[in-house]
Amino acid sequence: MVITGELADCFSCKREGLESLMACVRRSFSIPAYFWGTEGFGWTDPLELAAANWSASAAFLGREAGDCLFVDMGSTTTDIIPICAGRVVSASTDFLRLAAGEMVYMGLLRTRLDAILPAARIGGRSVPLAPEFFATMADARLALGQISEEHYACDTADGAGKNRQSALRRLARCVCADLEEIGEGVAMAIARQACRRQKDILVEAI
Amino acid sequence: MVITGELADCFSCKREGLESLMACVRRSFSIPAYFWGTEGFGWTDPLELAAANWSASAAFLGREAGDCLFVDMGSTTTDIIPICAGRVVSASTDFLRLAAGEMVYMGLLRTRLDAILPAARIGGRSVPLAPEFFATMADARLALGQISEEHYACDTADGAGKNRQSALRRLARCVCADLEEIGEGVAMAIARQACRRQKDILVEAI
Numbered sequence: 001m002v003i004t005g006e007l008a009d010c011f012s013c014k015r016e017g018l019e020s021l022m023a024c025v026r027r028s029f030s031i032p033a034y035f036w037g038t039e040g041f042g043w044t045d046p047l048e049l050a051a052a053n054w055s056a057s058a059a060f061l062g063r064e065a066g067d068c069l070f071v072d073m074g075s076t077t078t079d080i081i082p083i084c085a086g087r088v089v090s091a092s093t094d095f096l097r098l099a100a101g102e103m104v105y106m107g108l109l110r111t112r113l114d115a116i117l118p119a120a121r122i123g124g125r126s127v128p129l130a131p132e133f134f135a136t137m138a139d140a141r142l143a144l145g146q147i148s149e150e151h152y153a154c155d156t157a158d159g160a161g162k163n164r165q166s167a168l169r170r171l172a173r174c175v176c177a178d179l180e181e182i183g184e185g186v187a188m189a190i191a192r193q194a195c196r197r198q199k200d201i202l203v204e205a206i
Numbered sequence: 207m208v209i210t211g212e213l214a215d216c217f218s219c220k221r222e223g224l225e226s227l228m229a230c231v232r233r234s235f236s237i238p239a240y241f242w243g244t245e246g247f248g249w250t251d252p253l254e255l256a257a258a259n260w261s262a263s264a265a266f267l268g269r270e271a272g273d274c275l276f277v278d279m280g281s282t283t284t285d286i287i288p289i290c291a292g293r294v295v296s297a298s299t300d301f302l303r304l305a306a307g308e309m310v311y312m313g314l315l316r317t318r319l320d321a322i323l324p325a326a327r328i329g330g331r332s333v334p335l336a337p338e339f340f341a342t343m344a345d346a347r348l349a350l351g352q353i354s355e356e357h358y359a360c361d362t363a364d365g366a367g368k369n370r371q372s373a374l375r376r377l378a379r380c381v382c383a384d385l386e387e388i389g390e391g392v393a394m395a396i397a398r399q400a401c402r403r404q405k406d407i408l409v410e411a412i
Contacts, residue, residue, distance in 0.1 A: 009364035012375070013384045051382075094382035099333040105382075106337070114321070115337030127305040131312070131321030133339065158215035169218070176257075176300035176311075178219045 001025060002036045002053040007094070018046045038092040051094050054079040054103075062086040071206065075154055076107040080205055104205045106198060109138040109147075110154040113174050116201065117194040120175065122186055127175050129190075133157045135170035137198065140191035142167045207231060208242045208259040213300070224252045244298040257300050260285040260309075268292040277412065281360055282313040286411055310411045312404060315344040315353075316360040319380050322407065323400040326381065328392055333381050335396075339363045341376035343404065346397035348373045 006017030025033050034041055036056045037048030058070050058081045070081040080102050082089045090102045097103035106116060113136060114129035121127075135157050141147045143164060152162040158173075160166045165179075171187040172179040179187060212223030231239050240247055242262045243254030264276050264287045276287040286308050288295045296308045303309035312322060319342060320335035327333075341363050347353045349370060358368040364379075366372045371385075377393040378385040385393060 007379065007382060009366075012366075013386065015384075093387070095333075095387060098336070098382055099328065099331050103382075105334060112337055118324075122305065125305050127301075128311060130304070131318055160215075160218075173213065176213060176304055176309075178221075180219065181299070181301060 001033050002056050003049050004051045004053050006050050014050045015047060018049050022046065022049075048092075054081060055088060055090075058083060058088045058090070062088055069206065073202070074107050075109040076105075076111065078104040078106060078202065078205070080104065101205055104201065106201065107137070109136060109141070109152070111137045111198075112157075113137060113140060113171070113190075113194055116198045117190070120190045120193050122175070122182075122189065129174045130176055134173040135167075137194065138162075139167040139170045140194040143171060143188060143191040144195060146195070207239050208262050209255050210257045210259050212256050220256045221253060224255050228252065228255075254298075260287060261294060261296075264289060264294045264296070268294055275412065279408070280313050281315040282311075282317065284310040284312060284408065284411070286310065307411055310407065312407065313343070315342060315347070315358070317343045317404075318363075319343060319346060319377070319396075319400055322404045323396070326396045326399050328381070328388070328395065335380045336382055340379040341373075343400065344368075345373040345376045346400040349377060349394060349397040350401060352401070 003018060003021050005021055006014045008017060011017030011020060022035065035043070035049050036052055037043035038052045038055045039048060040059065043049060054072060057072060061068065061070050062083045063086060065083065066086050068083050070079070070083055072079040091097045091100045094103060098105065112133060114131050116137060117129060119126045119128045136154060138147065138152050138154055142149070142152055142162065149162045156162060156166065157170055168184055168187045169179045171190050172182050174190065175182065209224060209227050211227055212220045214223060217223030217226060228241065241255050242258055243249035244258045244261045245254060246265065249255060260278060263278060267274065267276050268289045269292060271289065272292050274289050276285070276289055278285040297303045297306045300309060304311065318339060320337050322343060323335060325332045325334045342360060344353065344358050344360055348355070348358055348368065355368045362368060362372065363376055374390055374393045375385045377396050378388050380396065381388065
């Protein structure tokens, strides 16, 4: 069992989050639950379990592959984990991994559009995107046909539909506009620029 | 009467938002309501009323001051409006004002911290802030003593208190850390860097 989620708003600190999540798991299963920490199953402090999901996959891959770079892009974050001679060579906490560039806080779907693309090129001008929760990368990918509605596995920013038209509306809202105001072509250009930029960030991080 | 709010999630487009807000105002007052658009009270299309609040203050200032640059920083956005010979010389829609740099989408309080400070210098390293709704500029200003709890006029990101300790916790969460993990000194450094950066962005925009 690996844990993430201890950083959620409802917990005042990671320890409280971890203990609450562990208790919840133990209540839910009638079999013993074993938790994996950054150093494996042999942990002493629950804090070692904080966001250690990447370390389970990395340890497994270490046994299989020996030397490699393990890149795991989820909906919200991307783990970039160096594995040397079967050993996971990376920082242990989210904070240290963020500082080391081993966790890039962007994912394929849930990431806010303006975090990837602070400004879009529109008609030769650089137009800043509003730093509001107006659209996500899922909208960009859906608009471009890279994912289907079924693969849109996160909530929409405005609670509206996961269809193409709603996604285009959300993309337009990022520059404080109605879709009719800027047109579908511009909304699509924003989507393309965001996806291209995300790829560049990923390549740079690797 | 001026209107903002038509960009809110609950409206599918600006026209729907404007008509709904106008109807709401008319229901609420037993006296006639006059709405101000980007060209004043003499508007024909409700779309002229969209986010025209800045234009009322700018028109008033134009009469008083003649030539000036009107800078109005609110909780969420900052308007930078050139006034020449008493006339407001600026684009009319949010989209065009964003493109022209006449609306800078950042404010004193409600703006997400990571939108102002994408990465903080901590211990000689550049640590990216998580692009989540973890903290706002209000937390930075409260932590630094620039505003009191009473002036913290927006919601907190996590729904927790507006006291200093809660603000410091939210600042730490921006780098995926507990406050105990990075310490108050680092949380304060993040706050200082965010406020300094916001000032730089404002100066640059002007």
